[in-house]
Amino acid sequence: MRFVFIFIVSLFMALAVSAFAQDLSAGDEALQTRLTAIYKSTDSLSGVTVAVENGVVTLSGEIANSELAKDAMEIAKTQDGTVYIQDQIDRTLVGDSDVGEALTGLQKDVSDITQALPIIGLALLVFAIFFWLGGVVANLQKFWRKIAPNPFLAELLSQTVRVLFIIIGLVGALNLLGAQAMIATILGGAGVVGIAIGFAVRDTLENYLASIMLSLRQPFRQGDHVLIGEHQGKVMRLTSRATIMMTLDGNHLRIPNATVFKAVILNYTTNPERRFSFALGVDAADDPVAAMKIGLDVMRANAFVLDKPGPGAVISEVGDSNIIIKFTGWVDQTSADFGKARSYSIRGVKDKLEAEGFSLPEPIYRVKLDNLAGTELNIPSDQTPKPKSKKPAEALMVDVTPDTTIDTKLEEELSEADEDNLLDDSKPTE
Template identity: 55%
Template sequence: DAQIQRRLANIFGQISELSRVTVTVRDGVVILGGEVSRESQAERAVNLALRVQGAVTVEDAIERTLDVGDNLEPALDQLRDGASQTLRAAPLIAVAVAVFLVIGLVGNFIARRDGLWHRLAPNGFLAELLAQSFRFVAWTVAVLAALSVLGATTLLGTVLGGAGVIGLAIGFAVRDTLENYISSIMLSLRQPFRANDHVIINEHEGKVVRLTSRATVLMTLDGNHLRIPNSTVFKGTILNYTRNPERRFDFSLGVDANDDPVAAMSTALAAIRGLDFVLDDPAPNSVISSVGDSNIVLLFVAWVDQRETDFGKARSLAIRAAKNALEGAGFTLPEPIYRLRFDSSVTLPAGAASVSQVAAPEPQRPVPPSIVDAEALDVSPDTHLEEKVNAERAEEAEHDLLDDDRPVE
């Protein structure tokens, strides 16, 4: 017991903040008394006593005085030591700051050279992306170099580790945004369409207004704005009607089952070929699509040049020409026929006519107008949407990633 007591007294005597702690040992039980300034000092004394060989347990009877002066003095000592160390390290800190500023400012200067990045990148969007990435890398290298000069290798490892964890967390949080951003880069490189192209992207149809860093902007056929995320566009199906100016239309007409379908096809095709807007090459064509109970369905196809002809108007007038030609040649365009079956047990009232005796009334055909409105026969393309798109592209200042100087995919 005396040996334990002497050892602890010597230990506490070497520590100024524990010099007022008293030690009593009875049968291996260490009883600590006296006083200390704060709780942390008492806990330290107890921990030291428990580590002495032979001590069975420790009874804490130390009084915590919580004296203001005693508690404030260690903090002031730490501040003085910190200030002294900072003054001694001032030249090294100045060198680290200089290294940080030189690397960062040089990197920022290079990142602001727009001409350099536009020569390296295929479009303005990628040029800006490369410049911003270079600026970020330059300042990151500046921070790492400054920490290396200060010898803060432990802090450097902590910073890199923390940056990796934070980057991983941010990556999971904004993965949809990153996917959309990467899709924007790929679309700017691929250039899948041009401004004013008539496209269908998945189920969305319209004229292309512009390609931004976030979305593809379409003007729908009814004049509304539609913004589609670029990630959807990149992964979606794109049907471009403008890329090939020649476009095929088709329609079906039926003739009576008793009529000759080949003669009907020849008559209608002659009428279609006579239309100025129908292309001779590829030539119009027709096939028998199906045979019904009372009619034969004929499928007609023809091509138009979309640069000079409106697709919908051309198809409408071709249907009109084929129908009039068939009717003028005596072919019957069948009407729906319904067959009624009556049970033999049903008897008709006295004086009622039989079903076979009831004659269907002769349909009244509309008299065609002698003069057809010239506007109805005009198949020139409707340029209203194209003019709206051009006007918006001229007014809006939003950056467009579509580049007429780059090849279309």
Template identity: 45%
Template sequence: MVDEKQRNVVQSTLTDLGYRRCNFAARVAFGILMMLSVPSALAQENATVEESRATSEPAASSGIELRTEDTADADIARRITSIFAQIDALTQVRARVSAGVVTLSGTVPTPKDIERAEAIAARVAGVVTVENDLERDLQVETNLAPALGNFGEVMRGFLRALPLIAIALGLAVIIGFAGHILASFHGLWRKITPNAFLADLIASLVRFVFIILGIIAGLELLGATALLGAVLGGAGVLGIAVGFAVRDTVDNYVSSLMLSLRQPFRANDHVVIEGNEGRVVRLTSRATILVTLDGNHLRIPNSTVFKAVILNYTRNPERRFEFDLGIDAADDPVRGMSTGLNAMQELDFVLDTPCATAVIHEVGDSNIVLRFFGWVDQRRTDFLRGRSFALQAVKNALEQAGFALPEPIYRLRFDETAPLPLKSVGSAKEQTRSKRATAETAAPTAPDASADQHIARLVDDERADMIDEDLLDSRRPIE
């Protein structure tokens, strides 16, 4: 059995398809077919009705409910007005509703209140769209009063929080001061690491860690740990920028650490660093101090020292000197070398081991250049004076043996009308021969080639009175 509504649906369907025009048998078959299709048609119709009803009803969770389901424009206006009346910044807003379109007018204190009013009105059920005609109130008294009120509220909150701020600040200071006391125990850090520079670095690190812990504890007590994260993040970015700006300083600092760990020289060593020659006074955390051979103080940045080629004369006291002497091209160079070596070996300051040597350095058009090598002990002999005395001794020995030392050859052209000053030339030659004879008859003096210890004594005196830091340590390895 089908109800009245189902019969009407079947009747209308059969009428549309020309039910009355068919014969009896066709009508019976067609009726049975339609009876079978009625339930599915009715189910589809019910689903369509339910869908349209669901679409027409507003979702309760996405909007503000009204008193009745069928909302009129007057109800929407009253609902929006009642909501705005509860908000101080929106009391001057007027709402007019027509066919679900809400028009807002009036003034509000700030631009954010304009957006806020529009968002509230759009959430009311039944609103199709919102026309926002609100304007900001630019009157001085209207804007000044809220600002002063907010400032007063902030000051009152700050005064209420002063005791807590004082406690947090005191806690941070106590933790930081404890770290400062711990870092001041230099003996403790010297026991941990024998290097003075590294000990100071560890002490500074301990002091910094305790300061950070104090700041974190104070902010935790105030409940402002999020501020610490923002500060640390900004400090990280700032640190990268500062790092690029002071990379030379950082490079010098790291070089000082490496030099203190692996020392390339000792105090009072005679060194040459980047062409700067002198004796080492001390090594600080910033520079290496030298006393030059002129007696002047020279500061070289440690970054330069760490990268430089360093020549240390003190590490090996035996040092070789050399000099060149020329003889006539007609003389025997081998005999000249033997004569010169014999003269050098007679000098007390020239070492027997390693022994002195000589080579033929160059053969020119009018002379043969002989190069002599000799060794001295820098602890007893001054290098420059020893070389000078050895050169003089070899030169005298060659001249006494009949070797002619080459002289410059000049080509002269004379004017026939200008007489030569023969008398003056002869007198000059006679004076030269007289001086040479006087020098040869004079008693020879033994050369004094002892080492000059004046600069070394200056360095020792300065180190004895030294009050500044010194990273040079004889117990550290030397390269």
């Protein structure tokens, strides 16, 4: 019984809703017909098209100006059954009312700007004061040099403070003007632009940061003889972008600081004592220990070879036809040229070994010859080694003073250059 009752009630409500919808639809059609007839009877509004749905009147079509569009909307408002009006009318001409509205809006804008002139002037004054203060603080060179003794870092800090003052002044000026939303937009846009610029100038920024680290760490001094990666020369200066060296043949070499910072740096100047080495091979039939003693006596007799640490000799390799002996010695680079000392040591040891009867053979190759029956071979009969002399080693009277040509050229160019140098001899090196 309950289900029958629910069914009857539902059927009754459905019939009621259907009847209401039919009445509403009939009312919309009547309203649309009435408005269309009104507009058609007026020449200036004959181009208006009417559509009505659930009491919402949509006016479209083309008329001359905004004033006529207002008349059409007023007519629609006076009709029974109108709930809401949507204006989709196209204005083909500019009427006097449109010009009047534009002039009125312009006058209002001018009036608002005139009233805001005092606050605008105050905002500009605040920005100008902070801009000026930033310049004054940034120009306090002595102050920044005390905070950051490194000149490059001092300049970076001063410019950073200048930018901070400018940003504070800009934010304060916009805040006075009530443009808080613009502040967030500007800061957000600046962040996005900063990221884009960072990717675009990544290499430049990397060199810039490497310059800061190198100027703080000071891995070399001006005039140091260094090997940076595969590049060798004497350091001229450290700039904000590159390390400039003079190669040993007198040319300028500019290496990006990012490369210098990541490279393996060998500094020959830090420790004046430097070891040289060379190898000589004696015949396999000779006594290598005697050869080592002769070579060491020759090197000890040379004034340019240091006594402490003294020279050394070891057998480094036994070859097919000879025994390789490696000789080492130390020189003081402040009083002796490394290359000359090594060269003269090689010559002295070699000459003394040969004078003592040691042979320094070249590689011997054994060739097997077949089908040579009856062929005479001339083989030397005297294969006895030469007698070993017991003469003491003689010192070489040679000039091994350092070559200062590159140092002189370096000093001349540095005295004429006006480029900033981030290397500071008063600061400790790493």
